Amino acid sequence: MAKVLDSKIPAGPVPEKWKEYKAHQRLVNPKNKLKLDVIVVGTGLAGASAAASLGEMGFNVINLCIQDSPRRAHSIAAQGGINAAKNYQNDGDSVYRLFYDTVKGGDYRAREANVYRLAEVSNNIIDQCVAQGVPFAREYGGMLANRSFGGAQVSRTFYAKGQTGQQLLLGAYSSLSCQVNAGKVKLYTRYEMEDVVIVDGRARGIIAKNLVTGKLERFSANAVVIATGGYGNTYFLSTNAMGCNCTAAVQCYRKGAYFANPSYVQIHPTCIPVHGDKQSKLTLMSESLRNDGRIWVPKKIEDAKALQAGTKQGWEIPEEDRDYYLERRYPAFGNLVPRDVASRAAKERCDKGFGVNNTGLAVFLDFSESINRLGLDVIMQRYGNLFEMYEEITDVFPGDVANEINGVKYYKPMMIYPAIHYTMGGIWVDYELQTTIPGLFAIGECNFSDHGANRLGASALMQGLADGYFVLPYTIQNYLADQAVWPKVSTDLPEFEEAEKKVDAEMDRLLNIKGKRSVDSIHKELGHIMWEYVGMGRTAEGLKTGLKKMHELEKEFDENLFVPGTKEGLNVELDKAIHLRDFFTMGQLVAFDALSRNESCGGHFREEYQTEEGEAKRDDENYFYVGCWEYKGKGNEPELIKEPLEYEAIKVQTRNYKN
Numbered sequence: 113m114a115k116v117l118d119s120k121i122p123a124g125p126v127p128e129k130w131k132e133y134k135a136h137q138r139l140v141n142p143k144n145k146l147k148l149d150v151i152v153v154g155t156g157l158a159g160a161s162a163a164a165s166l167g168e169m170g171f172n173v174i175n176l177c178i179q180d181s182p183r184r185a186h187s188i189a190a191q192g193g194i195n196a197a198k199n200y201q202n203d204g205d206s207v208y209r210l211f212y213d214t215v216k217g218g219d220y221r222a223r224e225a226n227v228y229r230l231a232e233v234s235n236n237i238i239d240q241c242v243a244q245g246v247p248f249a250r251e252y253g254g255m256l257a258n259r260s261f262g263g264a265q266v267s268r269t270f271y272a273k274g275q276t277g278q279q280l281l282l283g284a285y286s287s288l289s290c291q292v293n294a295g296k297v298k299l300y301t302r303y304e305m306e307d308v309v310i311v312d313g314r315a316r317g318i319i320a321k322n323l324v325t326g327k328l329e330r331f332s333a334n335a336v337v338i339a340t341g342g343y344g345n346t347y348f349l350s351t352n353a354m355g356c357n358c359t360a361a362v363q364c365y366r367k368g369a370y371f372a373n374p375s376y377v378q379i380h381p382t383c384i385p386v387h388g389d390k391q392s393k394l395t396l397m398s399e400s401l402r403n404d405g406r407i408w409v410p411k412k413i414e415d416a417k418a419l420q421a422g423t424k425q426g427w428e429i430p431e432e433d434r435d436y437y438l439e440r441r442y443p444a445f446g447n448l449v450p451r452d453v454a455s456r457a458a459k460e461r462c463d464k465g466f467g468v469n470n471t472g473l474a475v476f477l478d479f480s481e482s483i484n485r486l487g488l489d490v491i492m493q494r495y496g497n498l499f500e501m502y503e504e505i506t507d508v509f510p511g512d513v514a515n516e517i518n519g520v521k522y523y524k525p526m527m528i529y530p531a532i533h534y535t536m537g538g539i540w541v542d543y544e545l546q547t548t549i550p551g552l553f554a555i556g557e558c559n560f561s562d563h564g565a566n567r568l569g570a571s572a573l574m575q576g577l578a579d580g581y582f583v584l585p586y587t588i589q590n591y592l593a594d595q596a597v598w599p600k601v602s603t604d605l606p607e608f609e610e611a612e613k614k615v616d617a618e619m620d621r622l623l624n625i626k627g628k629r630s631v632d633s634i635h636k637e638l639g640h641i642m643w644e645y646v647g648m649g650r651t652a653e654g655l656k657t658g659l660k661k662m663h664e665l666e667k668e669f670d671e672n673l674f675v676p677g678t679k680e681g682l683n684v685e686l687d688k689a690i691h692l693r694d695f696f697t698m699g700q701l702v703a704f705d706a707l708s709r710n711e712s713c714g715g716h717f718r719e720e721y722q723t724e725e726g727e728a729k730r731d732d733e734n735y736f737y738v739g740c741w742e743y744k745g746k747g748n749e750p751e752l753i754k755e756p757l758e759y760e761a762i763k764v765q766t767r768n769y770k771n
Contacts, residue, residue, distance in 0.1 A: 117370070117740060117755035120542045121225045148592055149174065149333040149600060151318055153305045153360055155182035157277070157573060158556025159339030160284040161580025167291030169585055174331055175288070176303045176320055178355060182285050186341060186353045187576065190277025191398035191498065192261065193269035194241075194573040196234040201258050205266040207231045212762060214571060217263040217450045218536070218564020219714035219730065220764045221376070223738065223757065225543060226561045233582040234574055238270055240581055244283035247272050259403050259494075261569035263450040263769075269570040274398050274498040280573055284580070303329075304687065305360040306615045308336060308367050308552060309607050315552035316601045319611050323687065326680045328612050330603035334595045335551045335588060338364060339580070342535035342557040344377070346695045346702065347647070348639025350532035351383060351396040357691035358698050361539055361558050365697070369547040370740040370753060372540035372560035374698070375705035375716045378567055379648050380533030381407075381454035384505055384526075385474040392632075394531045395505055397477070398498055399569040402447045404482035404491060405526070407458070408434045409466040409475050416466045426468060426476050427514035427522040437461055445769040452566040452715050452728070453769060455530035459648055460726060462529070469527055478525035479510055502526055530648065534572060536563040536715060537705070540740045540755070544587035545579060551595070553588060555579035560738065565714025619679050622689045627672030631688045634669050638692070638699060641665065646703050649719050655707040659700060666696045701741060701750065708752055711735045732764055 148171055152163040155177040163175040179185060199205040211231035215222050238256070242248065248270050249257040258267040272279040291297040302323040309317040309332070317332035343358035344350040365371045382402065384395045410416045411433050418424035438457055439446040449457075458475050461467070468474050483491050488511050492499065503509040508524050515522040539547050539554040541561055546553050556576040563571065602608075645658025669692065677683040712721040712728035713735075721729045738755040 117540070117738070117753055118542075119223060119755055120544065121223075147172065147600075148595065150335050150337060150588070151176070151331055151333040152337045152339060153318065154185070154339035154341070154556070154558075155179070155288070156185040156187040156339060156341060156556065157281055157284055157576035158580045159337075160185070160281065160288045161577050162337055162339060162555060162584050163297050164284060164287035164291050165581055165585040166588075167294070167296035168287075170296070173291070173297040174333060175297050175299050176305060177299065177301045178304045178323065180301055182288060182299070182301075183281065185281060186356050187281045187573070188275075188278040189351070189353065189396065190280075190573050191274040191396065192400035193259065193271035193276045193570040194237065194280065194577070195261070195268050195568070195570045196238045196270060196574065197231060197268060198235055198238060198256075198258075199268075200255055201267045203266045205268050207234075209266065210234060210268060213264050214562070214568055215564065215762050216767060217568040218566050219452075219728065219767060220564065220732070220759070220762075221373070221713055221757070222564030223561060224759050224762060228761070229583065230562050230575060230578050233578045236582055237574065237577045241280055241283050241577070244286055246279050246283045249273065259400055260448055261399055262402065262448045262454065263445075263568040264448070265445065269400070271400065274400065274495055274501075277573060280577065284577070305338075305340070305363070306690070307363050307611045308549070309611045310367055310549065311601055311605060311607045314550045317603065317608060319608070319615050321615075321687075324682055326678075326683060328615055330608045330612060332601050332603050332608070334592055334600065335553065337553045337555060337584065337588070338539065338558055339554075339556045340558050342538065343374075343695070343698045344532045344535055345691075346638070346699045347532040347642045348635050349386065349391060349394050349643070351380060351394050354392055357694065359691055359694045361554070362694035362697050364539055364547065364549065364552060364554070366743050367549065368743070369549050369552060369554075370540040370742055371537070371701060372738050372740045372755075373537035373565070373705065374701045374741065375709060375739075376536035376563075376565045376714060377532060377702065378451060378534040378536060378715045379455040379530040381451055381458055381530050382477060382528045383531035383533070384502070385469060385471065385529040395501070396531075396533065397502060397526065397528060398495075399451070401477060401495060401498060401526070402454075404486070404494065405447070405477040405479050406436055406481060407438050407447055407454070407475055407477055407528075408436045409461045409468060411435045413465055416468065419468045420470055420472050422470065425514070426478070426525050430517050431520070435461075435466070442769045444771045449769045450566055450568060451533075452717070455648065456717060456726070458528075458530055474527040474529045476525040477528045478523070480521065480523045480525070483511065483523055484521055532643075534567055536560065536565060536567055537702075540738070544590060545584050546587070546591060551591060553584060555584050565716055616679075619686060619690070622673065622686065622693070623675050623677075623679065625671065625673045625675070627674050629668065629672050629674060631673065631675065631685055631692050634665065634673065635688075635692050635695065637665055638662065638695060642699050642702070646699065646706060649717055650706050651719050652707060655703050659703045659707075662696065662700050662703070669693070669696065697746075704750060705739055705741065709735055709739060728767075730766070736764070
């Protein structure tokens with residue numbers, strides 16, 4: 113019998129929970145009369161907004177950043193927009209509808225109360241960011257503009273061309289800089305957390321590595337907040353920046369924090385396809401392009417073969433010979449179905465032989481109809497920098513006229529294919545965003561709390577800023593109220609000494625293996641195993657094979673790794689080796705979770721469990737829970753612990769995007 117977790121959600125109807133909860137907050141620290149310290153690890157949207165908010169509230173904040181500036185955090189790569197239920201378009205949107213769409217988009221595997229809270233604070237985020245000067249797109253009359261994203265039939269996504277994440281991060285960075293200048297936040301750039309320090313059962317500090325000098329440093333505080341993103345780079349090729357890693361989260365997992373729903377990995381449908389074996393990452397093309405771009409493959413297999421052979425181009429295929437398969441299969445949502453649905457549909461077409469590039473692993477994203485209807489100037493105003501980015505990478509400009517058939521102009525289409533993007537799983541947190549380790553909090557993508565089995569587009573920025581600006585600064589005070597009587601602990605305590613020695617010994621171990629294989633060569637091989645056996649389509653047999661291969665490769669890593677250089681000074685290869693060590697733990701965790709969940713839901717697709725039409729087939733009777741995993745040591749299978757899901761406001765049913 114698995115253990116059962118309590119998420120500490122207040123009792124009562126969902127819409128009232130957050131209101132009642134806010135009314136009973138214990139505001140413990142007006143202008144820091146108690147001198148409480150908080151460590152925030154990470155400076156993406158979640159980390160920067162949390163550090164700025166906590167500093168403004170009077171806490172002393174230590175903020176760590178692996179980049180040379182918070183402005184280079186991976187949040188800048190978010191392109192398309194941020195959701196909020198403002199209903200500016202007067203198209204029937206509401207807080208409840210955003211709440212419902214998010215739960216449905218997550219295939220009914222999210223915690224209902226958390227999602228309602230997220231939807232309710234979404235409107236505050238837009239007001240906050242406008243006040244910071246974020247240059248959201250506007251209508252001609254001056255109102256903020258909106259567009260649609262997958263999984264919704266209303267326009268609720270606020271955007272700044274195709275660089276929304278960057279503009280939002282600049283706003284958060286401005287707030288953070290203000291608190292740095294005020295002396296409430298101490299910013300440490302080029303530092304990476306290597307371990308969390310537990311004192312008397314509570315998180316009271318961290319061990320961090322100065323990435324420039326190579327030295328380990330100790331930091332103590334009354335609470336620790338992890339905002340370090342997801343684990344997508346376990347797959348090597350993903351849309352994540354190469355520096356993105358899961359080391360901080362995995363170290364928390366090893367120290368006792370439960371890891372929830374690791375098998376829920378998002379495959380984004382609109383990425384530039386793989387071009388060869390020398391790539392280090394993949395490039396995302398914003399989901400916003402699906403507002404005006406239409407996705408298709410040829411109807412005739414002979415046309416697909418000609419495209420793959422290079423003897424025919426997409427613009428030579430007339431309208432009647434094109435299969436707009438998303439519009440055909442999902443007439444109510446068309447090209448704006450959720451990401452997991454669009455990704456599987458693209459894979460299905462390519463698996464049947466209808467892929468459109470030389471590898472057969474691509475579909476077209478075509479703007480001919482929208483350019484003919486709206487004009488190129490309008491399309492460029494909406495997506496100009498995305499078109500330019502696509503041209504820079506592929507040498508194809510999607511706004512160029514390529515052909516004219518029966519008086520209709522055809523433009524050069526983009527080629528896209530699904531790729532690893534976002535991870536819905538993460539460190540388990542309760543309603544207050546606290547992990548199973550008292551005093552350790554997790555926010556943004558590195559926790560599991562809001563997206564269920566699939567994240568809707570434009571909801572990552574929403575969650576990151578909601579957690580950082582409007583949830584954590586209040587919920588963490590319930591914990592700190594109990595800590596007010598405890599003095600700040602010394603970094604000379606034996607717990608800090610022991611943690612630092614373990615980190616130092618681990619670096620020595622990696623450096624002294626002195627084998628023959630580089631970090632990247634092993635990481636690429638791990639990525640192939642993950643994509644092949646733990647990727648878009650999973651089977652019990654494949655997952656077992658993948659676990660076996662991962663164990664064998666991890667042994668190769670432990671015995672034949674070569675890391676040049678020393679611990680002293682800058683050593684990027686050593687840092688990558690530490691990350692890869694943790695990717696092995698994470699990859700096996702994803703496979704264990706996928707193997708334990710005998711159903712298909714959202715980003716987790718077990719091929720044994722699908723409908724006759726190839727859709728995900730859930731098993732609510734046996735798997736209506738959050739799957740949490742407790743670390744049991746290297747080489748041992750982790751223990752499954754369940755948090756039952758309870759829905760009060762939404763009826764659980766099969767997702768339908770057809771009508």
